[in-house]
Amino acid sequence: MNSLEGKVSDAFLKEFNLPKEFISHEAIANAYYTYEKCESMAKLIKDRVNFDPKIAIICGSGLGDIGNLVENAVSIPYTEIPEFPRSTVLGHLGNLIFGNLSGLPVVCMQGRFHPFEGYSMSLCTLPIKIFKLLGCKMVILTNAAGGLNRVLNVGDVMLIKDHMSFPLLSLKNPLIGVNDERFGPRFVPINKLYTKSLRELFKVCSHELNIPIHEGVYGTIGGPSYETIADSRFCLTAGMDCVGMSTSHEAIVAAYCGLKVLACSIITDKAPTDYEDEEPDHKEIVKVAAAKAKDIEKLICCFLSKIKEDLSLIE
Ligand SMILES: O=P(O)(O)O[C@H]1O[C@H](CO)[C@@H](O)[C@H]1O
Numbered sequence: 201m202n203s204l205e206g207k208v209s210d211a212f213l214k215e216f217n218l219p220k221e222f223i224s225h226e227a228i229a230n231a232y233y234t235y236e237k238c239e240s241m242a243k244l245i246k247d248r249v250n251f252d253p254k255i256a257i258i259c260g261s262g263l264g265d266i267g268n269l270v271e272n273a274v275s276i277p278y279t280e281i282p283e284f285p286r287s288t289v290l291g292h293l294g295n296l297i298f299g300n301l302s303g304l305p306v307v308c309m310q311g312r313f314h315p316f317e318g319y320s321m322s323l324c325t326l327p328i329k330i331f332k333l334l335g336c337k338m339v340i341l342t343n344a345a346g347g348l349n350r351v352l353n354v355g356d357v358m359l360i361k362d363h364m365s366f367p368l369l370s371l372k373n374p375l376i377g378v379n380d381e382r383f384g385p386r387f388v389p390i391n392k393l394y395t396k397s398l399r400e401l402f403k404v405c406s407h408e409l410n411i412p413i414h415e416g417v418y419g420t421i422g423g424p425s426y427e428t429i430a431d432s433r434f435c436l437t438a439g440m441d442c443v444g445m446s447t448s449h450e451a452i453v454a455a456y457c458g459l460k461v462l463a464c465s466i467i468t469d470k471a472p473t474d475y476e477d478e479e480p481d482h483k484e485i486v487k488v489a490a491a492k493a494k495d496i497e498k499l500i501c502c503f504l505s506k507i508k509e510d511l512s513l514i515e
């Protein structure tokens with residue numbers, strides 16, 4: 201007997217009228233985390249923190265220090281939220297931090313979930329649904345990424361204007377399954393996913409702070425193995441500027457939930473495109489991200505202070 205027997209809602213099974221074994225993994229996971237279940241998870245969190253965040257920030261590998269900037273912080277370890285996934289990757293601490301950043305109420309996810317950890321796409325993006333139910337209007341997604349485009353140097357910040365994701369293109373999409381319109385619509389347009397007005401505001405911060413940034417296309421591979429040379433060359437030819445194993449699916453679920461998205465990468469290494477190139481190393485990636493995090497932190501704080509001046513930007 202499937203261990204989910206009796207847990208996945210009857211309504212869901214009736215909809216399919218088929219044995220669960222015939223239904224995709226994503227659909228099962230989505231059916232398990234119903235709107236009501238997400239609501240009760242959000243309520244549990246809210247009861248504990250008594251705080252209404254407007255903006256959610258997801259910290260990439262080695263970028264968890266963003267969470268330490270939050271003022272009057274109340275922290276909840278993921279392990280204390282029933283049925284919330286656990287962080288298993290070095291550089292991802294596993295805490296939700298609630299408090300103020302640049303005068304705005306935020307929730308900061310110190311550590312994300314990646315599909316290669318064994319979590320389904322829907323589990324990786326479950327926090328976004330909970331952020332929506334907590335009242336958030338926008339997510340800021342950050343990540344560590346390997347530079348493919350040779351204009352990108354280690355330590356550079358790349359603002360994400362678009363993405364390309366191998367998992368998403370091949371039917372590993374967190375929105376697969378019976379749709380609950382209370383979260384969002386069945387079909388989601390994503391050609392304007394990375395909100396232009398917010399990117400423009402981020403660029404203003406880059407100028408004001410004199411922190412040069414690039415703008416480009418983030419590519420998602422499944423991982424946890426890094427790219428072959430052939431993979432990297434293909435990704436570059438296809439139009440990816442940098443590569444990682446996260447973010448794109450989170451951005452899609454945010455758009456689905458009606459949240460605005462701003463996303464940026466810290467280039468932690470050069471993705472190998474020649475057979476003599478160095479091998480990527482996660483410990484080194486985390487070290488570089490942490491060492492260069494200050495630029496992203498300053499940019500995010502400046503960006504939030506500008507949002508504070510005009511909240512209609514995220515309404
Ligand atoms: O995307 P974040 O979480 O920053 O992590 C990146 O770093 C890891 C590889 O070193 C992968 O998990 C990749 O996605």
Ligand SMILES: Nc1nc2[nH]cnc2c(=O)[nH]1
Pocket residue numbers: 344345346347421423426427443444445468469470471472480485
């Ligand atoms: N080459 C490479 N570098 C990274 N740095 C962070 N993530 C990645 C990745 O997926 N590939």
